[in-house]
Amino acid sequence: MEKTVDWDEALHLYEKVIACEGEAQQIRATLRVGRLSNLAPDNVLERTVPILVELLGSPLHSSSPSIQEAAAYCLSRLARKGDGSLATIIGQSGVVSCLLRLLSESQSGFSRRVLIKCIWAIVTFSSLSRAIVVRNGGLEIVLNLLASCMDDTRRYLLEILSALALLREVRRVILSLGGIPLLVEAARSSSMVSRARAAQAIGLLGVTRRLRRMLVDLGVILVLIELLRDGDTSTKLVAGNALGIIASHIDYIRPVAQAGAIPLYAELLQGLEPLGREIAEDVFCVLAVAEINAISISRHLVRILQGDNDEAKAAAADVLWDLSGYKHSVSIVRSSGAIPILVGLLQHGSDEVREKVSGAVAQLSYDEEDRVALADAGVIPLLVNLLQDESDELKDNAAEALINFSEDALQRHRISETLNTPSFQNMQNRLIRIRASDEHMVRSLGHMSIEQLTWDPELD
Numbered sequence: 001m002e003k004t005v006d007w008d009e010a011l012h013l014y015e016k017v018i019a020c021e022g023e024a025q026q027i028r029a030t031l032r033v034g035r036l037s038n039l040a041p042d043n044v045l046e047r048t049v050p051i052l053v054e055l056l057g058s059p060l061h062s063s064s065p066s067i068q069e070a071a072a073y074c075l076s077r078l079a080r081k082g083d084g085s086l087a088t089i090i091g092q093s094g095v096v097s098c099l100l101r102l103l104s105e106s107q108s109g110f111s112r113r114v115l116i117k118c119i120w121a122i123v124t125f126s127s128l129s130r131a132i133v134v135r136n137g138g139l140e141i142v143l144n145l146l147a148s149c150m151d152d153t154r155r156y157l158l159e160i161l162s163a164l165a166l167l168r169e170v171r172r173v174i175l176s177l178g179g180i181p182l183l184v185e186a187a188r189s190s191s192m193v194s195r196a197r198a199a200q201a202i203g204l205l206g207v208t209r210r211l212r213r214m215l216v217d218l219g220v221i222l223v224l225i226e227l228l229r230d231g232d233t234s235t236k237l238v239a240g241n242a243l244g245i246i247a248s249h250i251d252y253i254r255p256v257a258q259a260g261a262i263p264l265y266a267e268l269l270q271g272l273e274p275l276g277r278e279i280a281e282d283v284f285c286v287l288a289v290a291e292i293n294a295i296s297i298s299r300h301l302v303r304i305l306q307g308d309n310d311e312a313k314a315a316a317a318d319v320l321w322d323l324s325g326y327k328h329s330v331s332i333v334r335s336s337g338a339i340p341i342l343v344g345l346l347q348h349g350s351d352e353v354r355e356k357v358s359g360a361v362a363q364l365s366y367d368e369e370d371r372v373a374l375a376d377a378g379v380i381p382l383l384v385n386l387l388q389d390e391s392d393e394l395k396d397n398a399a400e401a402l403i404n405f406s407e408d409a410l411q412r413h414r415i416s417e418t419l420n421t422p423s424f425q426n427m428q429n430r431l432i433r434i435r436a437s438d439e440h441m442v443r444s445l446g447h448m449s450i451e452q453l454t455w456d457p458e459l460d
Contacts, residue, residue, distance in 0.1 A: 014030075
């Protein structure tokens with residue numbers, strides 16, 4: 001039968017060794033605490049932290065491993081346990097300044113590795129401890145070490161950098177010290193969690209025009225494509241968002257698509273995460289500014305509309321709704337074969353799908369050739385029926401489309417019986433007022449300069 005460990009008694013014995021025994025015994029006992037940390041309860045381990053902090057601050061001796069190395073090893077093991085609460089306690093214990101001092105003074109490769117791993121554990125498992133490391137000069141020390149370190153500890157240094165880079169003040173320092181290439185390297189290598197953090201920082205940096213160009217020159221598009229393709233769910237969301245930020249400049253729309261982004265965003269659109277669908281929708285609307293991209297995107301959207309995923313179909317219809325407003329995308333939507341599918345979904349789709357489809361149909365109805373295609377696909381009776389629907393959005397979109405048909409001399413006869421119905425006239429009057437309001441807004445904006453509309457101090 002397995003013997004139950006009295007952890008309070010074990011802690012008392014450890015305290016006795018630290019107080020009364022020599023350094024060799026202290027080192028053995030401290031290393032043993034580290035090895036047993038996965039078994040010990042957190043409340044007992046928390047009481048060992050002050051002891052380990054004191055050991056780190058003790059005078060240096062020539063023994064190897066030293067008591068400082070043993071204490072750093074033990075703290076590293078403790079920081080990695082549980083939900084990160086121990087890592088936060090360790091980070092707030094005053095140990096960070098001691099670890100960084102020892103790291104700066106360290107000459108031994110083994111000692112440096114132990115200290116780096118301890119700092120890595122603290123910032124990886126405790127977001128609250130990252131600011132403490134930065135305030136104690138940890139960022140500069142990490143950047144200096146990365147300038148010369150090429151052994152296996154480089155991975156831990158890059159992961160420390162990616163964790164710290166989530167802080168805004170750190171990103172500023174990284175930029176001023178020329179550390180952007182290191183951040184891209186962090187997104188390219190090391191653990192997936194760390195790469196996702198680096199990608200998030202890259203996305204935040206990529207908002208500005210100058211840094212976006214620098215990141216692209218460093219090869220960040222392919223780095224983010226790889227994360228979007230191979231990452232776990234959360235990594236794909238972060239990488240997809242960051243890549244969308246990079247793509248939001250006319251110079252990078254084509255390179256992002258040429259790197260293989262469109263099929264990956266189509267996968268994101270079909271995923272289970274609502275945020276992923278939102279990101280994919282937004283990026284598709286950016287990439288579709290280039291006509292060749294819009295053709296490829298439309299093919300993927302048609303395929304999704306023919307599937308059985310209602311959330312994905314609603315998202316795809318929403319993208320088509322937006323794309324229908326692009327000059328080149330009007331003919332692209334029609335030639336993609338989407339219109340008969342949209343009309344079918346308007347009749348048989350779920351409520352959410354029908355609402356999104358009705359918006360796309362309303363937008364398409366502004367084009368003469370699309371009105372012909374929509375009418376030939378049988379949309380008009382469906383739109384008339386939607387005027388009686390309970391959903392205000394469906395009724396508004398149906399009325400908008402029917403008004404466009406009524407203003408078309410070649411199509412007006414198809415809805416002649418509907419023109420005098422109270423429901424249609426009420427919708428028509430309401431939309432006339434909305435259009436007048438929109439035109440007034442456009443005229444007001446016309447008095448503003450392009451510079452006033454687009455100027456952003458962060459972009460220059």
